[in-house]
Amino acid sequence: MTLLVALWNLMLLAAGILFFVTPEMSRPGTLFGITVVPDFAFTEEGSALLRRYRRRIAVTTLTAILVINVGVTISPGFTLPIGVGLELVGAIACWVRASKETRAFAHAVPSVRLASLNPNLRALPGGWLFLIGPYLVLALAGWFLYSNWHAIPERFPIHWGPDGTANGWAHRTIFGVFGILLGGLFSNALTTMIACIVVFRTRNFSGPGSDVAGDRAFKRATYFLMMFISYLMSITFAVVSTHPIWAGSSQTSPLPIVIVPLVFVIPVAAVIYLVRISRSRKGSTGDGTPDACWRWGMFYYNPDDPSLLVEKRMGLGWTLNFGNRWSWALIAVMFLPGVIIFVVAGLVKQ
């Protein structure tokens, strides 16, 4: 129990730190979801807003930690959801309040918009072969499994604990052998689809004072990062699926020792990489989307904007334009792989 409480304390602290630095991740020209002058955060008013927000986040996080540690002795079952809920709701309330306070310093979004007449503006970075690479990796693994079908043991491990000891098994059936690759196929479909939407279905904002080159660099960085994740997942799925051939029915595996650290290291490295590119932009006009279309500085709803994804104003990356009906289809597709993987994993374990 003590270890579990310590873990939850750590997680709440990590979440608090994340909310603490969230305003730093936004692109220059926006603060708390409001368009402001680029260096506003360094002005007296901007610094005061940031200080107030951070003070509130610190109080929220410490309160949540206190609730967990005190509540666990009274009612352990309820304490965890209450603590986590307090942290999340409290942090979002802090953001919304800061967003409302920042409105007084809003900078007008330019009404003039420019667009290039170059029809080939949206070339796929790295080309089509680079895009289908992750699928080729999975196909290669599938072909390897098919060619070595008889070398696969009747029962083999497909899941391991952190110490590398097997705790999940499958049998030599179509589902058992190829199910993992199917999971890889869906996760690849999701990541490559989002990567392509960033290239083809987002706006190249261009207006007076905008940093067109910087915005394109950020898009390219997002695309390559998504593709890097896709390649990494494909290789992982390929290695895990072919494990029965190169390791037989061995009870232990070195895979978790390699994979688990990557799960922590890669997201941190990715965030640092994207923040650096995002913050290096020199535009003076924010992202060009109207402030009025941002609810709480978090959710974008603009039925007149055909963009499917727009840059987030809270944190880093991209968010859906909820005013575009295709966004809802995309949400459904995003959940689909999770449901399918869950079902397939259940079938494989049986």
Added chain:
Amino acid sequence: MSKDLTIAIDVNSPVPVYRQVVDAVRHLLVDGELRPGDILPPVRQLALDLGVHFNTVAQSYRVLSEEGWLDLKRRRGAMVLDRSVPDRPDRDRQERGLQRLREVIAQLQAEGIPARSIAGRLRRLADGIEGGKS
């Protein structure tokens, strides 16, 4: 297309966005910046970059197509056609065009631009037209 051409719209202008797109593209066509055989971006791409509805840009392309500037039969984008200027334009059409010009001048005056400044700019434009450049 020899260079990267751009068009601009003002979403706060009283002129409808589709009309602004038509005017901006037509200006490039008349100036010869856009030449026969050039391909314009697909409707979706231009609409995305301007942050306006697809139908707005589609309507602009249709107007330019009806004027004989664009071929929209292509699957991707729109191709600029070799459009010969009519020798003797329709009298009503000519009158409508001049009426629009008068309305634009009245609007500029209403926005506070001095008459002398407008007249000077019109004179320079007229010189350009006579010299073969608008």
